[in-house]
Amino acid sequence: MKIVSYSCKPYDKKALIQVFDASWDSLYLDVLLDLDTLAYAHGAEVVSAFVNDRLDAKVLKILAEGGTRLIALRCAGFNQVDLQAASDVGISVVRVPAYSPYAVAEHTVGLMLALNRKLYRAYNRVREGNFSLNGMLGFDMHGKTVGIIGAGRIGRLVGKMLKAFGCQVLVYDPFECHACQELELEQVDLESIWAQSDIISLHCPLTPESTHIIDTDSIAKMKTGVMLINTGRGALMATQAVIEGLKSQKIGYLGLDVYEKEGALFFEDHSTEIIQDDMFERLLTFPNVLITGHQAYFTQEALSHIAKTTAENIKAFQTKQPLINAVKVE
Ligand code: NAI
Numbered sequence: 001m002k003i004v005s006y007s008c009k010p011y012d013k014k015a016l017i018q019v020f021d022a023s024w025d026s027l028y029l030d031v032l033l034d035l036d037t038l039a040y041a042h043g044a045e046v047v048s049a050f051v052n053d054r055l056d057a058k059v060l061k062i063l064a065e066g067g068t069r070l071i072a073l074r075c076a077g078f079n080q081v082d083l084q085a086a087s088d089v090g091i092s093v094v095r096v097p098a099y100s101p102y103a104v105a106e107h108t109v110g111l112m113l114a115l116n117r118k119l120y121r122a123y124n125r126v127r128e129g130n131f132s133l134n135g136m137l138g139f140d141m142h143g144k145t146v147g148i149i150g151a152g153r154i155g156r157l158v159g160k161m162l163k164a165f166g167c168q169v170l171v172y173d174p175f176e177c178h179a180c181q182e183l184e185l186e187q188v189d190l191e192s193i194w195a196q197s198d199i200i201s202l203h204c205p206l207t208p209e210s211t212h213i214i215d216t217d218s219i220a221k222m223k224t225g226v227m228l229i230n231t232g233r234g235a236l237m238a239t240q241a242v243i244e245g246l247k248s249q250k251i252g253y254l255g256l257d258v259y260e261k262e263g264a265l266f267f268e269d270h271s272t273e274i275i276q277d278d279m280f281e282r283l284l285t286f287p288n289v290l291i292t293g294h295q296a297y298f299t300q301e302a303l304s305h306i307a308k309t310t311a312e313n314i315k316a317f318q319t320k321q322p323l324i325n326a327v328k329v330e
Pocket of ligand 1: 098150204232233294
């Protein structure tokens with residue numbers, strides 16, 4: 001069985017090789033899946049892909065014509081896949097539902113602390129022999145109200161960690177969150193999240209309902225000086241509206257691990273190029289913005305879990321077992 005894995009960095013390949021069946025004809029490619037790179041997948045029954053690979057109707061149709069029957073996502077989110085189109089051409093889609101919620105939750109709290117206490121600025125200052133504390137004033141996390149959007153595995157963990165800091169934690173989720181009561185996370189409506197939160201953190205999937213959940217209207221309802229954190233998906237935020245919010249100082253801090261147009265930038269070294277994305281470059285000019293390049297998931301534990309579950313998903317497909325991690329059209 002031929003398997004082509006796209007967006008495969010050396011660390012991904014190392015983890016996958018350890019668990020992929022030796023009898024599989026595996027090709028590991030360090031390129032994005034798109035119309036230009038599709039030819040590699042011709043004849044591959046299984047295509048393995050990651051967050052920024054292109055899996056729209058056009059690509060899926062060509063993949064199906066080439067013999068592909070399974071898309072094995074090496075991530076939890078599946079917003080990059082046109083599920084209806086996959087179903088129409090007879091391709092099943094599987095994912096890794098929860099590789100390490102701890103990795104993402106810990107990174108999220110790390111962004112909050114780094115922004116609040118300006119750790120990213122302190123690093124440079126101290127190395128330059130500048131021990132001045134001007135501009136470094138932070139606030140106690142204790143007693144602050146944090147609003148979490150999406151009370152799933154990651155959102156609840158972030159809430160639990162922040163409870164340990166002494167924060168009041170509000171959560172918004174369209175479904176009733178029974179586990180939240182036990183953790184003393186208060187489920188509220190979105191309006192209360194906007195109005196009451198000192199920090200707002202995004203942990204919902206990207207869907208038509210959640211796209212641009214942070215926009216001009218919601219920003220207007222927030223507290224002045226609010227800290228916004230997005231380790232969910234880039235398009236949960238309307239970036240231009242966030243830039244306006246930073247300029248007007250309505251937004252006091254911004255921490256991002258994901259970005260609306262990250263596909264053209266993230267996971268590659270562009271340090272010797274002229275970056276053409278003016279919106280991204282504008283974000284980098286603010287002293288109160290901290291961006292990481294979709295690395296919240298990136299721990300040893302998560303990488304080996306992703307590889308193991310991907311191998312199990314493919315094995316289940318090969319042996320015609322139920323695909324327990326299948327994603328289906330709702
Ligand atoms: P999960 O499926 O356990 O939880 C998602 C929660 O969001 C569910 O409770 C769901 O009811 C809720 N939700 C759905 N639509 C919503 C809406 N419109 N508003 C508010 N809540 C809504 O997912 P998990 O594992 O907690 O992951 C959350 C997201 O984090 C993923 O969808 C993915 O986009 C992102 N992620 C980011 C990573 C990174 O490296 N930066 C790594 C892994 C996940």
